Amino acid sequence: MGGSILNxxxxxxxxxxxxxxxxxxxxxxxxxxxxxxxxxxxPPVPPDHDDPPPFLGTxxxxxxxxxxxxxxxxxxxxxxxxxxx
Amino acid sequence: MRTLDWIVLVTSLVSIVAYxxxxxxxxxxxxxxxxxxxxxxxxxxxxxIMATQASAITFISTTxxxxxxxxxxxxxxxxxxxxxxxxxxxxxxxxxHAKVYTAYEYLEKRFDGKTRTLASLIFLCQRGLxxxxxxxxxxxxxxxxxxxxxxxxxxxxxxxxxSYTVLGGIKAVTWSDVQQMCIIFLGLLVSLITVIVLxxxxxxxxDAVFLAGAAGRLNAVTTNFDWNDRFNIWSGLLGGTFLxxxxxxxxxxxxxxxxxxxxxAQSRLSLLFNAVAKIPMQFxxxxxxxxxxxxxxxxxxxxxxxHTELARIQGRIEYPAxxxxxxxxxxxxxxxxxxxxxxxxxxxxxxxxxxxxxxRQAQRQIDDARTQASQLVTRSGGGKDFSDTNYIxxxxxxxxxxxxxxGLVIAVIxxxxxxxxxxxINSLATVTVVDMYRRIRPGESDHHYVLASRVATLFWGAxxxxxxxxxxxxxxxxxxxxVVGSLFYGSLLGCFVLAFGFRKVxxxxxxxxxxxxxxxxFWAFKFTNISWLWYNVIGCAVVVGTALAIxxxxxxxxxxxxxxxxxxx
Numbered sequence: 001m002g003g004s005i006l007n008x009x010x011x012x013x014x015x016x017x018x019x020x021x022x023x024x025x026x027x028x029x030x031x032x033x034x035x036x037x038x039x040x041x042x043p044p045v046p047p048d049h050d051d052p053p054p055f056l057g058t059x060x061x062x063x064x065x066x067x068x069x070x071x072x073x074x075x076x077x078x079x080x081x082x083x084x085x
Numbered sequence: 086m087r088t089l090d091w092i093v094l095v096t097s098l099v100s101i102v103a104y105x106x107x108x109x110x111x112x113x114x115x116x117x118x119x120x121x122x123x124x125x126x127x128x129x130x131x132x133x134i135m136a137t138q139a140s141a142i143t144f145i146s147t148t149x150x151x152x153x154x155x156x157x158x159x160x161x162x163x164x165x166x167x168x169x170x171x172x173x174x175x176x177x178x179x180x181x182h183a184k185v186y187t188a189y190e191y192l193e194k195r196f197d198g199k200t201r202t203l204a205s206l207i208f209l210c211q212r213g214l215x216x217x218x219x220x221x222x223x224x225x226x227x228x229x230x231x232x233x234x235x236x237x238x239x240x241x242x243x244x245x246x247x248s249y250t251v252l253g254g255i256k257a258v259t260w261s262d263v264q265q266m267c268i269i270f271l272g273l274l275v276s277l278i279t280v281i282v283l284x285x286x287x288x289x290x291x292d293a294v295f296l297a298g299a300a301g302r303l304n305a306v307t308t309n310f311d312w313n314d315r316f317n318i319w320s321g322l323l324g325g326t327f328l329x330x331x332x333x334x335x336x337x338x339x340x341x342x343x344x345x346x347x348x349x350a351q352s353r354l355s356l357l358f359n360a361v362a363k364i365p366m367q368f369x370x371x372x373x374x375x376x377x378x379x380x381x382x383x384x385x386x387x388x389x390x391x392h393t394e395l396a397r398i399q400g401r402i403e404y405p406a407x408x409x410x411x412x413x414x415x416x417x418x419x420x421x422x423x424x425x426x427x428x429x430x431x432x433x434x435x436x437x438x439x440x441x442x443x444x445r446q447a448q449r450q451i452d453d454a455r456t457q458a459s460q461l462v463t464r465s466g467g468g469k470d471f472s473d474t475n476y477i478x479x480x481x482x483x484x485x486x487x488x489x490x491x492g493l494v495i496a497v498i499x500x501x502x503x504x505x506x507x508x509x510i511n512s513l514a515t516v517t518v519v520d521m522y523r524r525i526r527p528g529e530s531d532h533h534y535v536l537a538s539r540v541a542t543l544f545w546g547a548x549x550x551x552x553x554x555x556x557x558x559x560x561x562x563x564x565x566x567x568v569v570g571s572l573f574y575g576s577l578l579g580c581f582v583l584a585f586g587f588r589k590v591x592x593x594x595x596x597x598x599x600x601x602x603x604x605x606x607f608w609a610f611k612f613t614n615i616s617w618l619w620y621n622v623i624g625c626a627v628v629v630g631t632a633l634a635i636x637x638x639x640x641x642x643x644x645x646x647x648x649x650x651x652x653x654x
Contacts, residue, residue, distance in 0.1 A: 051350035059353065063170040066360050070166040073364050074318070077159065077305040084298025 090492030105261030140505030151374025164325025197592030217552025247546030324618030331574030575624015
């Protein structure tokens with residue numbers, strides 16, 4: 001398996017800057033050889049290397065839950081500020 | 086401080102230190118002394134991470150920050166959950182599988198020796214300075230309470246922390262952190278309840294929250310974007326994310342915490358616990374500061390909260406006029422506040438608006454009087470940028486909290502400092518020995534390196550004590566400690582971003598990029614008004630941009646690139 005996640009999202013006729021970016025991010029999609037953003041979207045190492053989390057089944061779901069929680073905290077803080085402004 | 090307070094304080098501290106040392110027995114090898122034999126459970130690491138970050142500065146300065154500026158400081162932590170998720174998914178498994186002692190050890194495997202050395206030096210500079218600030222905060226407490234010179238109290242705290250750290254290693258640090266966080270949570274809860282109980286009988290909790298809001302102290306979220314504004318939602322989300330990525334991903338004082346984990350899952354859980362718990366905790370502490378402000382709407386606060394400076398300016402010829410203005414302004418504000426509460430009870434919107442206007446005018450007079458008093462301090466030989474923010478909460482605690490609780494709150498502050506300082510000094514010693522000394526003198530015995538670690542701990546403890554004297558000149562401590570961090574973190578983060586994300590970039594390009602990043606940060610610090618939260622973004626971007634440019638225009642530099650550190654099977 002090879003290629004970069006950026007290869008799928010960048011336009012087919014690329015500008016020099018885009019080609020340069022591709023050059024630096026062209027990596028294999030196994031093990032450690034990921035661009036950093038790729039980790040946000042995919043588990044960084046195959047599941048058999050890591051213990052699963054004690055809840056929600058996968059780490060990806062745990063991360064999603066935490067980001068939803070952050071959104072809720074910010075919304076609650078915003079409403080709190082408005083309520084007592 | 087009365088006898089009961091002293092009993093509570095001494096019992097708490099002795100039990101914490103004794104428990105930590107008891108749990109640390111057997112720390113006789115480098116692996117056990119520096120990484121606890123990689124045996125720690127997630128909850129111990131989680132509380133230790135939290136305790137290391139929540140030093141005494143958090144309690145002393147954050148409450149004061151809320152008193153003078155409201156709760157908007159909480160936005161600074163909005164980036165933390167994002168950073169924790171990114172780190173849990175990337176850095177944690179990477180470091181665990183690479184089986185490194187320090188984060189910078191990984192850089193030599195990925196790049197080369199000079200990049201590792203530069204990153205280690207940047208960490209040692211930054212964390213050494215911060216360690217001084219961490220010790221200065223409780224020294225401040227002792228000096229206010231006991232009336233001792235700050236120099237003596239700094240020395241006392243430094244000696245205690247260093248001896249404890251030298252003896253116990255990281256296991257002692259971590260287990261005492263667990264106990265300390267329990268005391269901290271208890272102390273916070275008791276403080277808030279006590280503040281609310283101390284409010285006048287006619288003022289309910291709902292009224293207190295209303296008053297805090299009317300006074301602009303519940304401004305938890307501000308959405309306006311301004312490069313020069315330190316705390317708004319944008320700087321918190323973006324700048325905060327970068328700062329916490331750097332702090333938890335590149336700062337050995339935090340990395341070392343989760344490297345002690347039994348497994349990747351345990352280390353991840355410890356970080357994610359902080360992602361969930363940190364914002365509510367900070368919100369809670371800031372809310373205490375806002376309630377202290379409401380308390381002082383009814384009880385006259387001192388003109389300056391730092392009583393030694395106040396005593397000094399009382400002999401000045403200008404003082405009586407300033408004090409008189411302050412007294413009149415306070416009376417006016419108190420009257421407006423009482424009228425505001427009445428109007429609020431009656432649901433009279435027009436009267437509420439009118440009294441808020443009256444309140445604000447009185448508040449401006451109070452602010453003016455305090456500014457004049459600060460200028461008097463400066464003119465009478467005090468610090469150039471005098472600020473008494475760090476004294477507000479302590480002044481309240483020692484003057485108004487009941488006997489026993491004062492001792493508990495002081496114990497909280499001491500416990501937090503001991504854990505934060507010992508963690509910092511321990512990590513400084515680790516980097517010194519693992520990233521510097523062991524490379525100069527390889528092949529020595531395990532016992533030799535443990536001894537070297539203890540000597541390094543002693544050295545960094547002394548360094549921190551010497552630097553602590555500088556802390557007073559930096560204004561609010563909670564801001565100062567983060568400013569110091571932001572001067573260095575951006576470059577470290579950029580280096581690790583290159584290590585993890587750009588495999589074609591080599592050691593030389595990264596090394597030059599880091600130097601350029603540091604130059605850019607210090608330029609922004611010295612010559613612009615850009616808020617310090619953005620330094621991390623600027624530093625990281627310059628490091629990555631410079632290294633990419635060098636690699637692109639000089640492909641030969643990539644020849645020094647090493648393959649990614651393989652995962653050990």
